[in-house]
Amino acid sequence: MRLEPLPLTADHDIPGPLLTELTALYASNRDFHALSGDFPDPDDIRPEQVAAALAEELVNPDVEVLLARSAGRLVGVAITLARHPDPADPDPWLGLLLIDAGEQRKGYGREVAGLVEERFRARGRAALRLAVLDNNPRGLTFWQALGYAVIDHRRDRQRQRPCAVLRKAL
Numbered sequence: 116m117r118l119e120p121l122p123l124t125a126d127h128d129i130p131g132p133l134l135t136e137l138t139a140l141y142a143s144n145r146d147f148h149a150l151s152g153d154f155p156d157p158d159d160i161r162p163e164q165v166a167a168a169l170a171e172e173l174v175n176p177d178v179e180v181l182l183a184r185s186a187g188r189l190v191g192v193a194i195t196l197a198r199h200p201d202p203a204d205p206d207p208w209l210g211l212l213l214i215d216a217g218e219q220r221k222g223y224g225r226e227v228a229g230l231v232e233e234r235f236r237a238r239g240r241a242a243l244r245l246a247v248l249d250n251n252p253r254g255l256t257f258w259q260a261l262g263y264a265v266i267d268h269r270r271d272r273q274r275q276r277p278c279a280v281l282r283k284a285l
Contacts, residue, residue: 116223118193118230121169121180129166133182136189137169138162143216150250152274172210183214183227190218191227195235199244200272206282207235209245228261236285243285246271246278255279 124130129137141148141160148157154164172178177198183191196208209231214224235243245263247254248271259265263281271278 116190116226116230117184118181118227118234119184121173121182123173127170127173129169133189134162134166137192138165140189140192140213140215141165144213145216147213147251147254150248152276178210181231183223183230185218185223190215190223193227193231195231204244206242206244207240209243212245224257225261232283232285241285242282244280244282246280249277249279255281 122130122133138160141154145157148154148160153168154160169180172180172194175196177196179195179197181193181195182189183193191212191214193209193213194211196210199206199208209228212224212227212231214227232243244266245258247258249268255265258281261283263283265279266282267280269278269280270276
């Protein structure tokens, strides 16, 4: 498994073939997108929507989009935030971990999470936080199995959806 930063063209666009791969990965996660409401129609996720969503993330210089590849194939994407907008929050965040639905339950999520943790540990960070939507008990179970503990309940900053905030010491 390899994690690599999202490569962009000189015009700051996602290269076409990569955007096709990313769109397929996002579209494979129909159930998650139905829960999250991130896309207007979880049954019809389009390349321009994925490109816009990632561009919105990358406006923040503290955001990194990481591609997870196994045997050269894109199996996941992770979006991290090195610094939370709240200055009282000292921890980096994992904003999204998405594994191709056809590759789930094969250990890729656990492996990508571990690689993200290691990246922050190597940078001297003491812990990692993430939020799980309250309507996603499967996601909560996954993260708790990896050692994350619920430390708060609040609404997310972008869409005001109720969620649990989890933290893991690195």
